[in-house]
Amino acid sequence: MSEPSKPDPRPPGEFELIRWIRERTSATPSTVLGIGDDAAVLRLSQGSDLVTTTDMLMDGRHFVLDQDGPRAVGFKAMAVNISDIAAMAARPVAAVAAVVLPRKSAAEVVRGLHAGMAEVAAQYGVALVGGDTNAWDGPLVVCVTLLGESVGRGVVTRSGAKAGDIIFVTGPLGGSLLGRHLRPTPRVAEALALNEAFALHALIDISDGLAADLGHILEESGGLGALLEEAAIPVHSDAVAMTHQDGRPPIDHALNDGEDFELCVVIGPEDASRLEANPIPSVNLIKIGQVTSTPGLRLRDASGQTRVVEPAGFDHLR
Amino acid sequence: MSEPSKPDPRPPGEFELIRWIRERTSATPSTVLGIGDDAAVLRLSQGSDLVTTTDMLMDGRHFVLDQDGPRAVGFKAMAVNISDIAAMAARPVAAVAAVVLPRKSAAEVVRGLHAGMAEVAAQYGVALVGGDTNAWDGPLVVCVTLLGESVGRGVVTRSGAKAGDIIFVTGPLGGSLLGRHLRPTPRVAEALALNEAFALHALIDISDGLAADLGHILEESGGLGALLEEAAIPVHSDAVAMTHQDGRPPIDHALNDGEDFELCVVIGPEDASRLEANPIPSVNLIKIGQVTSTPGLRLRDASGQTRVVEPAGFDHLR
Numbered sequence: 001m002s003e004p005s006k007p008d009p010r011p012p013g014e015f016e017l018i019r020w021i022r023e024r025t026s027a028t029p030s031t032v033l034g035i036g037d038d039a040a041v042l043r044l045s046q047g048s049d050l051v052t053t054t055d056m057l058m059d060g061r062h063f064v065l066d067q068d069g070p071r072a073v074g075f076k077a078m079a080v081n082i083s084d085i086a087a088m089a090a091r092p093v094a095a096v097a098a099v100v101l102p103r104k105s106a107a108e109v110v111r112g113l114h115a116g117m118a119e120v121a122a123q124y125g126v127a128l129v130g131g132d133t134n135a136w137d138g139p140l141v142v143c144v145t146l147l148g149e150s151v152g153r154g155v156v157t158r159s160g161a162k163a164g165d166i167i168f169v170t171g172p173l174g175g176s177l178l179g180r181h182l183r184p185t186p187r188v189a190e191a192l193a194l195n196e197a198f199a200l201h202a203l204i205d206i207s208d209g210l211a212a213d214l215g216h217i218l219e220e221s222g223g224l225g226a227l228l229e230e231a232a233i234p235v236h237s238d239a240v241a242m243t244h245q246d247g248r249p250p251i252d253h254a255l256n257d258g259e260d261f262e263l264c265v266v267i268g269p270e271d272a273s274r275l276e277a278n279p280i281p282s283v284n285l286i287k288i289g290q291v292t293s294t295p296g297l298r299l300r301d302a303s304g305q306t307r308v309v310e311p312a313g314f315d316h317l318r
Numbered sequence: 319m320s321e322p323s324k325p326d327p328r329p330p331g332e333f334e335l336i337r338w339i340r341e342r343t344s345a346t347p348s349t350v351l352g353i354g355d356d357a358a359v360l361r362l363s364q365g366s367d368l369v370t371t372t373d374m375l376m377d378g379r380h381f382v383l384d385q386d387g388p389r390a391v392g393f394k395a396m397a398v399n400i401s402d403i404a405a406m407a408a409r410p411v412a413a414v415a416a417v418v419l420p421r422k423s424a425a426e427v428v429r430g431l432h433a434g435m436a437e438v439a440a441q442y443g444v445a446l447v448g449g450d451t452n453a454w455d456g457p458l459v460v461c462v463t464l465l466g467e468s469v470g471r472g473v474v475t476r477s478g479a480k481a482g483d484i485i486f487v488t489g490p491l492g493g494s495l496l497g498r499h500l501r502p503t504p505r506v507a508e509a510l511a512l513n514e515a516f517a518l519h520a521l522i523d524i525s526d527g528l529a530a531d532l533g534h535i536l537e538e539s540g541g542l543g544a545l546l547e548e549a550a551i552p553v554h555s556d557a558v559a560m561t562h563q564d565g566r567p568p569i570d571h572a573l574n575d576g577e578d579f580e581l582c583v584v585i586g587p588e589d590a591s592r593l594e595a596n597p598i599p600s601v602n603l604i605k606i607g608q609v610t611s612t613p614g615l616r617l618r619d620a621s622g623q624t625r626v627v628e629p630a631g632f633d634h635l636r
Contacts, residue, residue, distance in 0.1 A: 039464075050360040054449060159355075
């Protein structure tokens with residue numbers, strides 16, 4: 001009989017942690033070479049383009065490690081990047097993750113991060129194929145880069161909206177800071193189903209707030225505007241809860257709070273009519289307004305009065 | 319005549335900086351969609367695999383911003399990632415960069431970083447296709463993810479070394495901390511030329527130090543060892559300069575200092591003989607020893623005495 005092994009008093013080092021992660025990482029059919037070499041190797045589907053995005057999350061800004069725990073941070077870091085791939089109507093394939101860990105709790109934090117990343121990665125068929133681990137006496141920083149591939153008719157950008165197009169969103173908006181921002185549901189299946197059914201004109205995921213993100217579409221499409229129907233904008237119950245806290249109307253939260261990670265979809269009027277007549281069962285779509293040649297974002301209330309909405313989007317540098 | 323414009327007293331915001339970067343970024347033939355959408359889109363060469371790596375650099379660890387300046391940091395962040403693509407014998411194609419900037423000097427730092435990244439990117443035909451900018455009151459963190467593609471016979475991993483193989487390096491080693499570590503020369507052309515000429519058995523770039531990185535090859539190749547000829551190991555003049563400072567022998571610096579970013583190449587004995595008889599003019603290669611079935615790294619001095627070298631590699635978590 002072997003003696004019970006004593007726990008190692010030292011915290012695990014870099015190579016032990018990499019081994020730990022490697023043992024818990026499953027490859028997908030796209031993975032030619034995963035964690036453990038100078039770089040990872042992936043085989044994308046023949047004829048597809050590579051679609052890539054990166055997002056860096058910092059303790060105190062995008063999450064609060066002590067409150068939220070490392071698993072939630074890992075989940076969010078992976079999910080927000082998958083959401084950016086969905087926003088191109090592309091298919092997520094693989095991810096690499098670089099982290100700076102708080103030195104004192106490096107092992108515990110990296111395990112939690114990995115568990116959260118692995119949860120959402122498995123859900124979306126994403127392989128974690130590489131990364132970089134560092135530690136310091138500062139706060140946790142997590143940087144995930146997602147690799148995806150175009151499918152079918154190719155990617156959908158922000159820049160194809162036209163006057164007269166119809167604007168949809170995929171779910172209720174506002175108040176995500178109450179907790180939803182930590183567990184976004186990237187709308188990959190919705191984006192792929194819509195892109196297969198119609199030639200979408202523009203697509204974005206709502207990370208800075210509907211007003212700001214729709215604003216990006218309008219600006220990138222040549223300086224267009226939009227008229228939104230206030231009563232049609234789906235307001236999340238969290239936005240109403242925020243109103244109880246800060247007195248700002250729920251519609252303000254729905255328009256300006258970020259990190260909903262729903263999609264904002266712009267479709268030509270004929271396709272939009274066909275879609276309304278024959279909805280795709282798995283895709284929740286709410287029509288909220290129309291693209292206009294007049295620049296600026298306007299909101300029409302139930303009485304027919306319109307007012308201009310100034311996007312109060314978040315500037316990450318200020 | 320227009321009046322001279324007054325300088326904007328506010329520091330530039332996120333979107334102004336992104337515009338500034340976008341205006342300075344040139345696409346390459348691989349770029350389908352660059353900076354400015356939810357994700358970038360790249361078209362790799364037909365039949366090639368995607369090769370990807372990520373590295374995060376922190377102020378105080380990998381550079382000292384106040385001393386080195388942001389341009390040197392940008393250069394290093396891009397170059398070390400290109401070196402990892404070279405270490406797979408792959409061709410670098412594009413990069414995304416995520417940064418957390420010190421808030422007070424965000425604009426100045428991001429411009430310097432970009433200049434440094436653009437310099438090395440242009441040199442290697444790499445397109446900067448996307449990124450993420452944040453700011454905080456903490457130190458600068460830079461995370462670059464490189465995207466490359468396999469060529470010809472495909473990538474070369476760490477795991478194909480065999481007993482009897484010959485070990486080469488591409489340049490002198492040690493003492494890079496005296497400044498060379500900020501301006502590495504990724505050995506892309508060398509790796510591609512070697513991979514075209516011979517079926518290389520294993521390849522790595524020397525970032526943790528020759529002993530540690532050759533150790534990775536030997537471990538990943540099934541627990542092999544190596545016998546190195548001390549007199550054959552090319553010692554950089556910086557290693558000698560370090561000896562004047564710390565009294566440690568130059569060979570210790572050559573074996574254990576990191577961030578040389580030369581390649582360590584393992585080639586079968588027949589190919590190695592052919593290569594020595596007919597060197598590739600553009601590739602500097604120094605033969606330093608041989609792979610052995612006996613595990614461990616041994617060093618043989620001029621008198622024929624051998625001693626065991628324990629890799630003193632850097633643990634990024636400790």
